[in-house]
Amino acid sequence: xxxxxxxxxxxxxxxxxxxxxxxxxxxxxxxxxxxxxxxxxxxxxxxxxxxxxxxxxxxxxxxxxxxxxxxxxxxxxxxxxxxxxxxxxxxxxxxxxxxxxxxxxxxxxxxxxxxxxxxxxxxxxxxxxxxxxxxxxxxxxxxxxxxxxxxxxxxxxxxxxxxxxxxxxxxxxxxxxxxxxxxxxxxxxxxxxxxxxxxxxxxxxxxxxxxxxxxxxxxxxxxxxxxx
Numbered sequence: 757x758x759x760x761x762x763x764x765x766x767x768x769x770x771x772x773x774x775x776x777x778x779x780x781x782x783x784x785x786x787x788x789x790x791x792x793x794x795x796x797x798x799x800x801x802x803x804x805x806x807x808x809x810x811x812x813x814x815x816x817x818x819x820x821x822x823x824x825x826x827x828x829x830x831x832x833x834x835x836x837x838x839x840x841x842x843x844x845x846x847x848x849x850x851x852x853x854x855x856x857x858x859x860x861x862x863x864x865x866x867x868x869x870x871x872x873x874x875x876x877x878x879x880x881x882x883x884x885x886x887x888x889x890x891x892x893x894x895x896x897x898x899x900x901x902x903x904x905x906x907x908x909x910x911x912x913x914x915x916x917x918x919x920x921x922x923x924x925x926x927x928x929x930x931x932x933x934x935x936x937x938x939x940x941x942x943x944x945x946x947x948x949x950x951x952x953x954x955x956x957x958x959x960x961x962x963x964x965x966x967x968x969x970x971x972x973x974x975x976x977x978x979x980x981x982x983x984x
Contacts, residue, residue, distance in 0.1 A: 795830070795941040796848035799949030801862035807957050808964045813871040815881035815915070816860060819852040819908075821889035826852045830937060831893035832902060839893070845937040851892035855908060858952035859885075859959075868960055883921070883963050886911040894940045895929065903929040904943035906951050912962050922962045926951050 825831070828850060829841040847854070856874070863872040873879040888909045894902035906928050912921040928951040932943040 792844050792846045793937070794846055794848050795937065797854060797941055797945035797948055799858055799945045799952060801858065801865070801949050801953040801956065803862070803866035803868060804953070804957050807866060807868050807960050809868045810960055810964050810967070811870045812882040812963060812967060813873075813879055814863070814869060814959065814963070815873060815875040815877075815879060815884045816856055817875045817884055817886050819856055819887035819889050821852050821892075825889060825892055826850050830940070832940075833893050833895045833897070836897065842894075842937050842940075851906075852887075852889050854948060855887065855889055855892075855906070855952070858948045859887075859955050862952045862956040863959070866956065866960075881915055883959075883966075884913045884915055885959060886913060890925075891927075892944075894932065894943075899931070901932050901935060902940060902943075903931045904940060904947040905929040906944075906947045908951065908955070910955055910958070912959060912966075914966065921966045924958060926954050926958075928954075 824839070827841075828846045830845050830847060832840050832842055834840060849857070860872060860874065863869050871879050871881075873881075875881075875884065889907075890909060891905050891907035893905055895905045896902045907925065908927075909923065909925045911923045913919065914921050928947040930943040930946040930950070933939045
């Protein structure tokens, strides 16, 4: 066995040891419960000085995602056509909750928006964010280390007529510093912070541009008092 073959073999052994060997369907099944280390990424987003300060209000609709994506199990792609989960590890929150929490906190902490809250909280919003989480997995993509990959499409809606103001897809892939799940979780924290910051800035800029074109609450019927 030459050195290259040996290295590949050892890499495969290490990966197999960390993975549960479960398919996506297996991760959703009712198999025996096992103890797991719970990971909770906690990204902090620093507001960009270029973000505008706005007076309108925003509601965050519950994000949507395929069931296999929005799981407490930590997903990994050893190869492009494979989807597995890490053995003995889980998220403290689902990926959609982590994403929404990141965006909500980024906007709240920025001090650049009149009000932002989850849909159904009672805030009379001028705009609503609709989110579709497409990917949330550790992707090897042929590399020695996985990358914490998050892909999400967002749409900003004007609540007066429910028209789509703009839509955009965001993607972040942060290489982990190692193959162990703790370092993968750290990489997800970085990806979450980056994508949360990008989405927050896009919301503020896009909504303010819409207001400047005369389509805001002051241009016609006010949405105040209407609950999104």
